[in-house]
Amino acid sequence: MNHKLNCDFHVHTYLDACCPRKEEQIPRKVVCRAQELGLTALGFVVHYYSSDEGLRLTRQLKEDLAHLDQGSLRVFLGVEADLPAPGKETITRQEIEDLDLDFVILAPNHFHIDFYSRPSPLTPENARDAWLAGLHAAIDSGLADIIPHPIINLHNALGDMNRVLEVTSDAQILEFCEHAREKDIALDVNPRLFTEKEWWKPELQFRFYRLCRKAGVNLSPCSDSHQLSEIGDTFKLSLYDGDIGWTPDDFIDADWVASRRERCLSRGNQ
Numbered sequence: 725m726n727h728k729l730n731c732d733f734h735v736h737t738y739l740d741a742c743c744p745r746k747e748e749q750i751p752r753k754v755v756c757r758a759q760e761l762g763l764t765a766l767g768f769v770v771h772y773y774s775s776d777e778g779l780r781l782t783r784q785l786k787e788d789l790a791h792l793d794q795g796s797l798r799v800f801l802g803v804e805a806d807l808p809a810p811g812k813e814t815i816t817r818q819e820i821e822d823l824d825l826d827f828v829i830l831a832p833n834h835f836h837i838d839f840y841s842r843p844s845p846l847t848p849e850n851a852r853d854a855w856l857a858g859l860h861a862a863i864d865s866g867l868a869d870i871i872p873h874p875i876i877n878l879h880n881a882l883g884d885m886n887r888v889l890e891v892t893s894d895a896q897i898l899e900f901c902e903h904a905r906e907k908d909i910a911l912d913v914n915p916r917l918f919t920e921k922e923w924w925k926p927e928l929q930f931r932f933y934r935l936c937r938k939a940g941v942n943l944s945p946c947s948d949s950h951q952l953s954e955i956g957d958t959f960k961l962s963l964y965d966g967d968i969g970w971t972p973d974d975f976i977d978a979d980w981v982a983s984r985r986e987r988c989l990s991r992g993n994q
């Protein structure tokens with residue numbers, strides 16, 4: 725088993741409307757569950773859809789985390805902000821500093837949410853261009869530490885993702901992975917994306933993460949947990965060792981997250 729899979733840098737809480745069982749997804753219970761399962765690091769996030777709501781929720785999360793009995797578990801405060809169009813981040817650098825965040829996940833691909841711009845007409849080629857432009861823009865924003873679910877297409881918002889990947893070359897995917905590597909940004913990897921059958925085939929994920937390995941970009945183990953039963957899902961990534969061939973060196977750990985912000989500051993936020 726890959727020992728870095730005992731970290732999870734993408735965990736939601738009761739503060740997010742999309743968590744179905746608010747009474748169980750509270751940081752104290754999540755931490756207890758994580759300790760039982762042998763996790764060593766957790767990164768909590770709130771969906772940061774707008775400044776007002778995002779600031780309020782993140783301050784509440786910070787307050788909750790301040791009162792945790794976390795033992796040796798390392799706990800980080802983060803957000804999952806959005807980039808609905810290039811240059812339109814839902815969080816500002818000032819807010820990141822004011823909140824004293826440990827890390828920022830910046831999603832450029834929640835295309836199913838209304839405030840995202842979707843290509844028109846929605847051809848596979850246009851969808852590919854919008855998808856890749858968003859990924860590159862998330863890197864260029866200078867605000868992201870981790871980019872979540874690089875291949876996702878909830879509710880088929882971009883049309884058939886299998887078709888989108890058919891018209892995407894390995895070179896185009898590699899260009900993005902190498903861009904992320906150059907900027908020292910990690911791409912998260914969630915085992916539940918490998919078992920989705922309705923909106924994309926698992927092979928799309930295998931292909932993408934094999935190219936990540938080829939490019940040498942860092943991967944962030946994540947569960948994107950919205951309920952307690954999903955804590956510990958990062959261990960399931962080892963099921964795909966054979967399909968993808970990843971090793972512990974491909975994954976970030978708590979030290980990477982802890983030092984990432986200092987590295988950014990020392991080079992002027994990239």
Ligand SMILES: [Zn+2]
Nearest residue numbers: 804831872873
């Ligand atoms: Zn997301």
Ligand SMILES: [Zn+2]
Nearest residue numbers: 734736804948
């Ligand atoms: Zn999430």
